[in-house]
Amino acid sequence: MKRIAWWTVAIAAGALLSLVGLRAHAQPRDAVKEIERYREALAEGNPAELWEARGEALWKTTRGPRKVLLEGCDLGKGLGVVKGAYAALPRYFADVDRVMDIETRLVQCMVTLQSFTAAEATRQVFGDGTKRSDLEALVAYVAAESKGVVMDVPMTHLKEREAYALGERIFFFRGGSHDFSCASCHGEPGKRIRLQDLPNLIDPKDAQRAYTSWPAYRVSQGELRTMQWRLFDCFRQQRFPALQFGSDASIALTTFLARNANGGTFNAPAIKR
Amino acid sequence: MPDPMRIRATIQDGEATVRVLMSHEMETGQRKDAAGNVIPAHFIQSVVAMHNGRPVFRAEWGPAVSKNPYLQFQFGGAKAGDKVQITWVDNKGETRTDEVVIR
Numbered sequence: 001m002k003r004i005a006w007w008t009v010a011i012a013a014g015a016l017l018s019l020v021g022l023r024a025h026a027q028p029r030d031a032v033k034e035i036e037r038y039r040e041a042l043a044e045g046n047p048a049e050l051w052e053a054r055g056e057a058l059w060k061t062t063r064g065p066r067k068v069l070l071e072g073c074d075l076g077k078g079l080g081v082v083k084g085a086y087a088a089l090p091r092y093f094a095d096v097d098r099v100m101d102i103e104t105r106l107v108q109c110m111v112t113l114q115s116f117t118a119a120e121a122t123r124q125v126f127g128d129g130t131k132r133s134d135l136e137a138l139v140a141y142v143a144a145e146s147k148g149v150v151m152d153v154p155m156t157h158l159k160e161r162e163a164y165a166l167g168e169r170i171f172f173f174r175g176g177s178h179d180f181s182c183a184s185c186h187g188e189p190g191k192r193i194r195l196q197d198l199p200n201l202i203d204p205k206d207a208q209r210a211y212t213s214w215p216a217y218r219v220s221q222g223e224l225r226t227m228q229w230r231l232f233d234c235f236r237q238q239r240f241p242a243l244q245f246g247s248d249a250s251i252a253l254t255t256f257l258a259r260n261a262n263g264g265t266f267n268a269p270a271i272k273r
Numbered sequence: 274m275p276d277p278m279r280i281r282a283t284i285q286d287g288e289a290t291v292r293v294l295m296s297h298e299m300e301t302g303q304r305k306d307a308a309g310n311v312i313p314a315h316f317i318q319s320v321v322a323m324h325n326g327r328p329v330f331r332a333e334w335g336p337a338v339s340k341n342p343y344l345q346f347q348f349g350g351a352k353a354g355d356k357v358q359i360t361w362v363d364n365k366g367e368t369r370t371d372e373v374v375i376r
Binding site for chain 1: 277279292294296340341345
């Protein structure tokens, strides 16, 4: 057997050591990657599709005292146009002279087109495990019709700009018993709560990734959850007073986040923990 | 009438792959509500897939299967355009059958 020069052995050992060193340092990255892979595997057979199917049926069925289809609703892209509508919301609507997000717009259409009262339309805004929410199903359907569309929230009308500015102020507003603001958790890079990575929502890349994954099926809740729900739950976690469904504050905050996500490819409904 | 299933079926190299998403509570019967009463068991017990009049897949499920079950399976001897019927029956005797065309 030919004698191997000592220095080749030394280099080989050095290379091996540095590889081992690299692997040990890379372990936290691997854990994040593995969770990502697990989530991708879960995405097949996302129960959100059941909500999408229910929402599509609701959209295309005559309902309400006037027995009308929701297909006469303008979600911003024209009467009855659902494709791409979610990726361009919230936006200003001239017929009500205000900015609306998907949920307030759906309620608006249910009231004006189908003659539901506002109370009837908002009786069950979030499913609770036994009672279903029609709004969640409709949002799932509309969102699915924007899958693959690039986020393009408009900022031309004065009220759209005002909503964004208000949302930004709310985002940085510290209050409640714990003096939290949205920015406390979502205003810096690299933060997490327990095992949940927190997106930095003022960074366009993070905002894109986060916003385009809602609405989503929340496995822990067994329900499909929307942006209105997500913000409501954030307020709860911050020990803030309850965020009112469809309030100007909720629309402003959604406008701020959605606009920050412009340029991202819409990818909802997704599946989450 | 229980909610419809979402079914997709594709064929590749003579093997059909069927993906089914079922809408069902799959209540185990081991949970209790806020008042302390047991929530009665309500879960799918059997699943059958039929193709050209013959069963190509069978499953017997228990409480271990989660809510809104997702099922995927393969079988041979099919071609594009064939129909597959999936039927589930739960412990209360409720049942649902849906059909898909293999693409």
